[in-house]
Amino acid sequence: MSSSHSSYTSPSERPVRAGQPERTIRAGKLIVIEGIDGSGKTVQTRLLVERLSKQGYQVEMTDFPQYGKSFFADMIERYLKGEFGWPQELKDHLEKHPLPGKGFGSKPEEVNPYLSSLLYAGDRWEIKGQMNKWIDEGKIIISNRYVCSNMAHQGAKISNIKERNKFFKWIEELEYKVYAIPEPDLIIYLHVPTEVSQELIKVKVQSEQGFK
Structure with a gap:
């Protein structure tokens, strides 16, 4: 079995673009763990939280989406179940006048x-208000998934590289400027x-279903 490895990037290492405000020094820190499904993000997040806590740091953990905890997470569950697609009026119209290669967009990927x-x-x-409060209190936040997950999963729907990069910039503006959530x-x-992540997903599903 192939071994996994990790890499990291720090926003402080990125060049500051012209017209971009300099980052202010914050009391706390936000550390994000990203990776494909089945890469072990949840396990590594919890291990890091435990280790930092034992070292005396005040640590908080976030896990996105916040299933069962937020309004939008409930909407995400409905989206993943395929509830959201095209407007019913348009569906009715296309049933009578179908367009070649056009579906209703009922699947999440559509x-x-x-x-x-x-x-x-x-x-x-x-949760940004709570996160900012933790940071102001000098706490370290460990987040399982963050903005990069949004870019990866939704950006995968866009095959054109130029359009995908345009979408990535739009996501950054949406999350960090419009919604003004904390930057990691x-x-x-x-x-x-991939073969390792698929095996881990299989084990996780079997565990959740009560199989050994």
């Missing part, structure tokens, strides 16, 4: 990424081979 990404961004916006101080990416 919903316009600019629309579906608003749900995930809104989920983070709901450190992003850790977990790199795991």
